[in-house]
Amino acid sequence: MSVLVYVEAAEGKFRKPAYEASTYGAKVGAMLGVEAHALCVGEAEEESLKSLGDYGIKKVWVVKDARLRNFDPMVYAKVIAQAESQTNADVLVLIQNYNGKAIAPVLAAKLRAGLVAGAIELPVIEGDSFLVKKNVFSGKAYATYEMHSPKKIISLMPNTVAPQKTENLATVQEFKPVLSDTDFKVTVKEVVKAAGSISLSDAEIVVSGGRGLKGPENWGMLEEMANLLGAATACSRPVADIHWRPHTEHVGQTGIAIRPNLYIAIGISGAIQHLAGVNGSKVMVVINKDPEAPFFKAADYGIVGDAFEVVPKLNEALRKFKAGN
Amino acid sequence: MKILVCISKTPDTTTKISFTENSTKFNNDKVQFIINPYDEWYALVRAIELKEKPSAAVTVTVINVGGADNDAIIRKALAIGGDDAVRIDAEPDDAFFVADQIAQFARNEQYDIILLGKETIDYNGSQVGGMIAGLLDLPFISLASSLDLEGNSATVERDISGGKEVLSVQVPFVVSASKGMAEARIPNMRGIMAARTKPIKVLPPFASAKLTSVKKYDVPKEKAGPKMISADHPEELVSLLHNEARVI
Numbered sequence: 001m002s003v004l005v006y007v008e009a010a011e012g013k014f015r016k017p018a019y020e021a022s023t024y025g026a027k028v029g030a031m032l033g034v035e036a037h038a039l040c041v042g043e044a045e046e047e048s049l050k051s052l053g054d055y056g057i058k059k060v061w062v063v064k065d066a067r068l069r070n071f072d073p074m075v076y077a078k079v080i081a082q083a084e085s086q087t088n089a090d091v092l093v094l095i096q097n098y099n100g101k102a103i104a105p106v107l108a109a110k111l112r113a114g115l116v117a118g119a120i121e122l123p124v125i126e127g128d129s130f131l132v133k134k135n136v137f138s139g140k141a142y143a144t145y146e147m148h149s150p151k152k153i154i155s156l157m158p159n160t161v162a163p164q165k166t167e168n169l170a171t172v173q174e175f176k177p178v179l180s181d182t183d184f185k186v187t188v189k190e191v192v193k194a195a196g197s198i199s200l201s202d203a204e205i206v207v208s209g210g211r212g213l214k215g216p217e218n219w220g221m222l223e224e225m226a227n228l229l230g231a232a233t234a235c236s237r238p239v240a241d242i243h244w245r246p247h248t249e250h251v252g253q254t255g256i257a258i259r260p261n262l263y264i265a266i267g268i269s270g271a272i273q274h275l276a277g278v279n280g281s282k283v284m285v286v287i288n289k290d291p292e293a294p295f296f297k298a299a300d301y302g303i304v305g306d307a308f309e310v311v312p313k314l315n316e317a318l319r320k321f322k323a324g325n
Numbered sequence: 326m327k328i329l330v331c332i333s334k335t336p337d338t339t340t341k342i343s344f345t346e347n348s349t350k351f352n353n354d355k356v357q358f359i360i361n362p363y364d365e366w367y368a369l370v371r372a373i374e375l376k377e378k379p380s381a382a383v384t385v386t387v388i389n390v391g392g393a394d395n396d397a398i399i400r401k402a403l404a405i406g407g408d409d410a411v412r413i414d415a416e417p418d419d420a421f422f423v424a425d426q427i428a429q430f431a432r433n434e435q436y437d438i439i440l441l442g443k444e445t446i447d448y449n450g451s452q453v454g455g456m457i458a459g460l461l462d463l464p465f466i467s468l469a470s471s472l473d474l475e476g477n478s479a480t481v482e483r484d485i486s487g488g489k490e491v492l493s494v495q496v497p498f499v500v501s502a503s504k505g506m507a508e509a510r511i512p513n514m515r516g517i518m519a520a521r522t523k524p525i526k527v528l529p530p531f532a533s534a535k536l537t538s539v540k541k542y543d544v545p546k547e548k549a550g551p552k553m554i555s556a557d558h559p560e561e562l563v564s565l566l567h568n569e570a571r572v573i
Contacts, residue, residue, distance in 0.1 A: 074458065099485075102455060105450075115536075145537045190490070194487045200486075262570070285562065
């Protein structure tokens with residue numbers, strides 16, 4: 001028996017979600033008294049692969065098949081299912097990001113495994129009872145799921161567990177899945193990527209703007225704040241709809257759901273659809289000139305004031321804070 | 326070209342959520358139910374748009390897993406433009422069970438495209454589409470923001486971290502729709518009248534398994550209200566975020 005964690009590398013290295021998933025998988029392994037292994041598809045540096053041992057992974061299986069350079073959930077699920085069989089894994093852990101959301105259900109169907117998609121806590125395991133908690137009703141409630149199947153898949157929300165570093169190295173072994181050319185049914189014609197920005201779903205701090213900023217030319221002060229905080233930038237739906245900011249920055253029910261440690265909402269009134277995408281944030285700051293903005297009810301800290309006066313002052317304060325720390 | 330659109334019934338976004346039976350059941354009382362917006366606004370409307378193209382020979386079948394009280398939302402989907410509907414008469418309380426019902430129905434019907442929303446706004450799992458694809462061994466394209474057809478070949482745009490991918494795939498396949506695939510439509514009177522005579526086939530459930538169940542629900546703790554900081558002294562916020570909240 002084992003726990004198998006699916007991790008993704010970007011440009012040869014792992015980012016925080018891979019370490020979070022490894023830490024989570026190792027903890028579940030410890031609860032069950034079994035080893036945690038990881039599976040990495042694609043080009044990752046040997047050092048990075050070994051470094052997963054720091055987060056509790058005993059063995060890393062690496063797949064180096066050039067045909068897997070393009071992401072296809074059907075093929076990836078097939079690879080992971082074969083690795084599941086090889087490692088005799090009963091619990092699989094993925095991250096609930098764009099790719100994880102696509103792979104996990106395909107894998108669940110193939111393995112007839114129960115899936116909790118978007119877990120926000122470690123499972124509670126007592127005897128045969130295996131309970132996992134997730135957000136439901138767009139963050140208005142939590143549901144604790146009981147998993148009845150022998151094989152279990154947990155797809156973890158980013159920022160759910162803090163990566164815990166130790167001083168161990170994982171052993172690395174190549175895993176060669178059996179794939180035929182007929183498995184590849186989807187062709188990638190083009191990839192359009194916004195360059196250089198911090199990935200929104202992985203970001204620990206997010207600075208977000210709404211219609212209160214009056215125009216795309218005023219985003220400079222938000223970008224400055226994001227730079228000072230090492231944060232990603234985001235926006236509300238109307239802002240994306242009128243093309244002040246790209247759709248990839250749109251957070252909320254129709255955009256992407258995020259749960260950073262700190263969410264700073266500037267000039268966003270806080271419609272329920274927006275809150276649905278951000279209410280998992282640990283700490284929320286709201287800056288709005290309307291004291292009646294519904295967002296204040298959800299906030300931990302609030303400033304009633306004009307963004308054009310408050311944000312430059314706040315940036316100045318952040319600059320001083322950064323210089324002193 | 327045969328398109329199957331899967332619709333789910335969800336509480337309206339603005340509905341107040343509560344639970345009964347010692348927080349183990351969702352409280353349906355006084356809840357306004359709607360078609361899951363991703364299924365309706367994006368998946369169903371895009372299927373209808375493909376049908377409306379000149380020279381397109383497309384039929385759109387709507388499928389739902391649920392009880393007789395779901396017929397109201399199924400009629401709405403028919404009013405928007407679906408040709409016919411299938412309801413599998415079973416409680417849809419596990420994603421695998423729902424996906425398996427749809428997959429078992431679709432297996433013998435030779436659909437070219439199975440379309441549904443990227444997630445439901447109640448259980449937010451993004452599971453059913455991928456599971457149907459997995460069960461039927463069909464290509465799966467998740468979080469698609471556009472879908473175009475030329476003969477049996479489709480061009481699909483998929484959201485990825487920080488951008489998008491343009492993909493090409495041959496029918497049959499399964500697609501989950503995100504925002505951007507189509508614009509929401511309101512059914513017109515002609516559609517509503519026509520929907521009354523369109524058939525809804527009710528089928529008994531197929532043998533399947535429920536792999537998960539909700540043991541209990543709870544709600545987030547009410548916040549005490551925000552700590553307000555004067556607009557003249559935003560530096561106080563920096564100090565609170567560092568010393569109190571410890572997030573910077």
